[in-house]
Amino acid sequence: MEIKAVRLSVIQMPLKQPFMTHLGTVAAREALIVEAEGKDGYVGYGEGVAFSSPWYTEETIKTSYHMIRDFLVPLLKNKGLGHPSEAFGLFKGIRRNHMAKSALETALWDLQAKRQGIPLSQLIGGTMEKIPSGVVVGHPDPTEAIRQIEGYLEAGYSRIKVKINPGNDVELVSEIRRRFPDLQLMADANSAYTLADASRLKALDEYGLLMIEQPLGHDDIVDHARLQAQLATPICLDESIVTFDDARKAIELGSCRVINIKAGRVGGLGEAKRIHDYCFAKGIPVWAGGMIEFGISRAHNIALASMQGFTIPGDISGSARYWEEDIIKPEVRVENGFIHVPDQPGIGYELNRKRLKEVTTFKEEYIF
Template sequence: MNIARIELYIIQMPLKSPFLTHLGAVESREGIIVKVTDKAGLFGYGEGVAFSTPWYTEETVKTSLHILKDVLIPLIKEHPIKRPEEAAQLFQAIRRNNMAKSALETALWDLYAKQESSPLAKILGGTRAKIASGVVVATDSTAKALQQIEQYLVEGYQRIKVKINPKQDYSFLAEIRKLYPELPIMVDANSAYTLNDIDRLKALDELNLLMIEQPLAHDDIIDHAILQKEIRTPICLDESIVTFEDAKKAIELGSCQVINIKVGRVGGLFEAKRIHDYCMSKDIPVWCGGMIEFGISRAHNIALASLQGFTIPSDISASSRFWEEDIILPEVQVNKGYVQVPNTPGIGFSLNEKRLQEALLSKKTFPF
C-alpha cells in the first residue's frame, strides 16, 4: 500500500449530555484518530474507540496508544502489506487489544478504498444506498427517557434502545410501552443480571421487545444459552462476541438469536465482515452497535451497515446526537429515519481540521 507515514491524534470532547448506564456516566469522550498517508499523498482515517477507563472492555485510550505505537505500527512497517486483510491477519499474532487493531486496520481500509477510487461500502460488498438508524436512551429518569424518546421520534429514528438494570427495568419499560405500544424497542443490560434473575427477565416478555442485549456476564456464552431457552424475548450478544469463533460458538449453542457487531470490539472490518457473513448463512440477524464515537468511526459503521445482513436499525445516529460539532465534514445526518451511504471514494467524509485542532491533546507521527 506504499505507506509514507502514520499519524496518531489523541482528542477529547465533551458530550452534549451525559450518557448513563449502571456501569457509570460518560460526560467527556477521549479517543484516538489514526491517519495513514501513502507515498502518492492519499490518506485514510481510522478511530480508536476504547474509553479512558476499562468499563466496557479491558482496553483504554492509553493501552491502545501503547499497542499502536510499540506493536502494530512497527509490525506494518516491518511487513509491508498490499491489502487491509493482510493487516488483520498480521495482527492475529497479537492477543486481544482489538480496539487498537481496529483503529489502524480501519484507516488502512479507508486508504485502500481511496487508492481503488471506490466507496468503502462497495469495497466491503455493501448493497444499500441508505441505512435505517436507531438511537440509545441512557438515563436514570423515566421522565427524561420519555422526553428523549419523543424528541428522537420527531427526528425520525426507527428504533429505540433503552439501557436497563435490576433497579430500572420492568416498571420503567412498562411506562414507556404504555405510551408507545407499537414502538420498536430493544433493551441493553450491559451484563447487569445473572441466572438468579430469570423470573425478572421472563417478566419482560410481555412488553414485546425486539431483543434484550447482553443480559448476563460480559464474557459468557453458556449461561445465555440457558436463559434463551427460558425466555421468549430474543437475546442479542454484544460484549461476548469478540471474535468470529465467539460468534460461531454462540450460534451453535443457541446463546442468542441476534448479534450486535461493533467494529472496534471485534478488531476491525475484516473480522466484522466475517461475522456478518457467517450470521447470514445461519439466518441470524445482525446490527451495528455504537461506541459513543466520533465521526470517523461512525463513517466506518455506515459502510459496514450497508451490507445485506444488517436488517435491524443500527446505532448509527446523527453527529448531533453527542456533539455540538463533530470532527468530520459533512456531519452525519438522519433524514426520515435513514442515513445515506456515501458514494465517493473511501469513507466519504473529510476531517474537520479546525474542530480536530480544538479537541487535540497530543499528536505523534511515525515516518515509514
C-alpha cells in the same frame, strides 16, 4: 500497500449530555484518530474507540496508543501488507487489543477504497444506499426517558434502545411501552443480571421488545444459552462476541438469536465482515453497535451497516446526537429515519481540521 506515514491524535470532547448506564456515566469522550498516508498521497482515516477507563473492555485510550505505537505500527512498517484484509492476520500474534488493531486497520480500509476510487461500503460488500438509524436513551427515569424518546422520534429515529438493570427494568419498559405501543424498542443490560434474575427478564416478554442485549456476564455464552431457552424475547450478544469463533460458538449453543457487531470490539472491518457473512448464512440477524464515537468511526459503521445482513437499525445516530461540532465534514445526518451511505471514495467524509485541532490533546507521527 506502500505507507508513507501514520499519524496519531488523541482528542477529547464533552458530550452534549452525559451518557448513563449502571456501569457509570460518560460526560466527556476521548478517542484516538489514526491517519494512514500512502506514498501516493491518499490518506485513510481510522478511530480508536476504547474509553478512558476499562469499563467496557480491558482496553483504554492509553493502552491503545501504546499498542499502536510500539507494536502495530512497527509490524506494518517492517512486514507491510498488500491489502487491508491481511491486517488481521498481520496483527494476530498480538493477543486481543482489538480496538487498537481496529483503529489502524480501518484507516487502511479507507486508504484502499480511496486508492481504488470507490466507496468503502462497496469495497467491503455493502449494497444499501441508505441505512435505518437507531438511538440509545440512557436516562433511568421513565419520565425523562419518555421525553428524550419523543424528541428522537420527532428527529426521525426508527428504533430506540434503553438501558436496564435489576433495579430499573420492568417499570421503565412498561412505562415506555404504554406511551409508545408500536415503537421498535430494545433493552440493553450491559451484563447487569445473572441466571437468578431469569424471572425478571422473562417478565419483559410481554412488552414486545426487539431483543434484550447482553443480560448476563460480559464474557459468557453458556449461561446465555440457558437463559435464551426460557425467554420468548431474543437475546442479543454484544460484549461476549470478541472473535469470529465467539460468534460461531454462541450460535451453535443457542446463546442468542441476534448479534451486535462492532468493528472496534472484534478487531476491525475484516473480522466484522467475516462475522456478518457467517451470521447471514445461518439466518442470524445482525446490527451495528455504537461506542459514543466521533464521525470517523461513525462513517465506518455506516459502511459496515450497508451490508445485506444488517436488517435491524443500528446504534448509528447523527453527529448532533452527541456533539456540538463533529470532527468530520459534512456531519452525519439522519433524514426521515435513515442515513445516506456515501457514494464518494473511501468513508465519504473529510476531516474537519479546524475542529480536530481544537480538541486534540496530543499528536505524534511515525514515518515509514
